[in-house]
Amino acid sequence: MKRHVVLATAVIFAAGAAFAETAPTEVTFEEGAVAQSLTGVPGNPEEGAKVAATRPLGNCVACHEISALSADFQGNVGPSLNGAADRWEEAQLRGIVIDAKHTFEGTVMPGMYKTGPFIRPGDAYTGKAAPADLPPILTAQQVEDVVAFLMTLKE
Amino acid sequence: MTLRFSRTTFAAMAALAIGFGPAIAEPVDDELVVNEELTITTKAAAAPHLDGHMSEVYSGWLFRTDETRAMQMDDFDNPMFIYVERGAEAWTTAEGTEGKACADCHGALEEGMKGVRAAMPKVNAAGALWSMEDYINDCRTNRMGAEALKWNSNEMKDMTSAISLQSRGMPVNVAIDGPAAEFWERGKEIYYTRFGQLEMSCASCHEENYGNNIRADHLSQGQTNGFPLYRLKDGAAVSIHQRFVGCVRDTRAETFAAGSQEFRELELYVASRGMGLDIEGVAVRP
Numbered sequence: 007m008k009r010h011v012v013l014a015t016a017v018i019f020a021a022g023a024a025f026a027e028t029a030p031t032e033v034t035f036e037e038g039a040v041a042q043s044l045t046g047v048p049g050n051p052e053e054g055a056k057v058a059a060t061r062p063l064g065n066c067v068a069c070h071e072i073s074a075l076s077a078d079f080q081g082n083v084g085p086s087l088n089g090a091a092d093r094w095e096e097a098q099l100r101g102i103v104i105d106a107k108h109t110f111e112g113t114v115m116p117g118m119y120k121t122g123p124f125i126r127p128g129d130a131y132t133g134k135a136a137p138a139d140l141p142p143i144l145t146a147q148q149v150e151d152v153v154a155f156l157m158t159l160k161e
Numbered sequence: 162m163t164l165r166f167s168r169t170t171f172a173a174m175a176a177l178a179i180g181f182g183p184a185i186a187e188p189v190d191d192e193l194v195v196n197e198e199l200t201i202t203t204k205a206a207a208a209p210h211l212d213g214h215m216s217e218v219y220s221g222w223l224f225r226t227d228e229t230r231a232m233q234m235d236d237f238d239n240p241m242f243i244y245v246e247r248g249a250e251a252w253t254t255a256e257g258t259e260g261k262a263c264a265d266c267h268g269a270l271e272e273g274m275k276g277v278r279a280a281m282p283k284v285n286a287a288g289a290l291w292s293m294e295d296y297i298n299d300c301r302t303n304r305m306g307a308e309a310l311k312w313n314s315n316e317m318k319d320m321t322s323a324i325s326l327q328s329r330g331m332p333v334n335v336a337i338d339g340p341a342a343e344f345w346e347r348g349k350e351i352y353y354t355r356f357g358q359l360e361m362s363c364a365s366c367h368e369e370n371y372g373n374n375i376r377a378d379h380l381s382q383g384q385t386n387g388f389p390l391y392r393l394k395d396g397a398a399v400s401i402h403q404r405f406v407g408c409v410r411d412t413r414a415e416t417f418a419a420g421s422q423e424f425r426e427l428e429l430y431v432a433s434r435g436m437g438l439d440i441e442g443v444a445v446r447p
Contacts, residue, residue: 061376068376079377083370107360114369116359126356126415133410136358143358143413 027146030104030121038109039097044119044146054155057148062130064103064118064144064152074159084115089161099156103149118144118152187372188223188381193441195234199330205437210337214368220438221381221446224371229393232445240391241322241443244315244398248323251316257307266304271327278328279440280335282429290344290425293321294400312419318398321389322443329442333386335432348430351423357414363431366408383408384435385428387444394447401428 028044043049058066059077067075069083090099102109105117119142127136144152193201203220211218222230232238252270255262267273282292291299297320298309310317337345355362366375367383374380388401402419405427409416417423 065376079374081374081376083373083375083380114361114365116361120358124356124358124360124414125354127358128410128412128414128416130413131410133406133414133416135415140358 030119030142033104033119035101035105035108036097039095039101040104041097041100043150044100044104045150047147047150049147049150049152049154051151051155051158053148054151054153057144057152058155063148066152069115072159087156087159090159091157092160094156096153096157100149100153103144103152103156116143118142119146119149188219189230191223191230193220193222193230193234195329196236201330201441202332202437202439208433208436211434214364215382215434218384218435218437219371219382220435220441220444221384221387222441222444224379224381225445225447229445229447233441239443239445241389241398241445244319244322244389245326245443246323247315248319248321251319252323257301257305259304259306261305263300266300270323274324274327276328276331276334278325278442279331279333282425282432283336284340284344288340290341290422290429292402292420292425292428293324294420295425297321297324313400313403315398318389318400321400322398325389325440325442327442328440330439332437332439333432333435335429335436337429337433341429344426344429345433347423348426348428351427352430355412356409357412359412359414361412363408363427382434383431384438385431386435386438387441387446390441390444390446392446401431 028042033040033044055075057064058072059075061068066072066087067077067080069081071080071082071086071088073086073088094102098109102115104119106113106115107117121140121142124136124140127140128134129136129140188204193203195201201220203222205218207215207218222233232240236242249270251263253262253264255265264270264273278293282290282295285291285296285299289295294310294312294317297317301307302309310320335341352363355365363383366380371380371382385401385404388404389398391397392399400419402421402424405424406416406419
């Protein structure tokens with residue numbers, strides 16, 4: 007009985023350690039791509055679709071047309087994301103969402119999982135200075151959700 | 162396959178591979194004639210200092226819908242004239258301990274203030290770069306014995322609107338050399354600095370993407386020749402610095418304050434990007 011509990015705890019602990027979230031500062035890019043999941047938990051494409059359409063979150067539709075989403079006023083600062091999964095591997099899409107500047111030099115696309123260094127970082131859209139522990143725009147799991155959603159965009 | 166594209170290569174590739182590239186939609190082909198008599202230049206060859214950046218400059222008016230453009234073509238439909246009228250009244254009203262009105266020193270608004278807006282901001286006698294608001298407050302505090310007006314107060318917008326109208330149809334004419342040069346250089350640096358958590362500069366939206374849509378907003382070149390202007394969304398007049406605050410805030414950055422040295426320098430640089438365009442002196446925008 008006692009052995010059992012110890013064993014179970016050990017397993018949970020090991021699982022926790024193996025899938026510890028990758029912090030924004032610890033992400034490693036290879037030619038712009040990020041092979042490893044940030045969380046070890048598979049992304050949920052439906053949640054990802056919400057993140058992509060919501061302004062304080064990813065707000066991908068501000069700049070990209072995504073026909074699978076019903077959000078109005080989809081922008082065209084970036085290319086259409088229809089068929090994105092036909093053009094990119096999952097690891098490449100993860101890299102683009104985390105920080106597209108590793109894939110597209112000088113791009114205007116913001117890094118969604120990045121905590122700096124920034125010039126005059128603000129506290130979201132308040133115009134005030136950012137707190138010292140400025141969180142990334144998306145959480146690690148939201149990044150995985152968006153990547154899972156992008157992987158559904160096939161033509 | 163290597164993943165590091167330059168932006169132009171990528172755009173070319175995208176155009177080839179999927180049949181479209183980032184579209185640079187043209188501004189509308191229309192002419193701004195106010196009250197059926199005054200033609201205002203809204204499109205011009207870019208000033209030499211914009212070489213390699215832009216070849217033509219466009220007023221924000223050309224990026225607006227038919228309805229919004231129409232509101233600026235007739236002074237009766239332009240909500241800014243409420244501000245202009247109040248400002249013209251304040252011009253002749255004595256205020257402060259000296260018992261003087263603006264008109265006592267400057268004469269009629271139409272003559273005394275002609276061309277003033279077109280040259281703003283400019284370096285004053287003491288070598289500081291001042292916006293129109295600074296000059297107004299200098300007269301109020303030092304010559305009239307009145308209180309300074311807050312930068313974005315209605316009273317200030319009344320006065321800047323009435324004065325700006327006197328330059329309507331005159332080309333933007335800011336000095337960027339001589340004593341202005343150092344301010345202009347710093348303004349240019351601010352313009353191209355990628356601020357905030359979104360790491361975007363003024364150029365990210367207004368040089369690289371004018372004509373494109375960012376969500377519901379049709380991006381213009383972010384010119385200042387129409388200010389102060391009526392923003393339908395706010396139902397109120399907006400000053401140049403107020404607009405800058407909003408744009409910097411939208412990059413998830415800590416903004417500079419209205420009236421700050423940084424924004425006066427930025428104001429000078431942005432004004433210089435509009436050389437060739439005419440002052441619209443009280444425009445209307447969505």
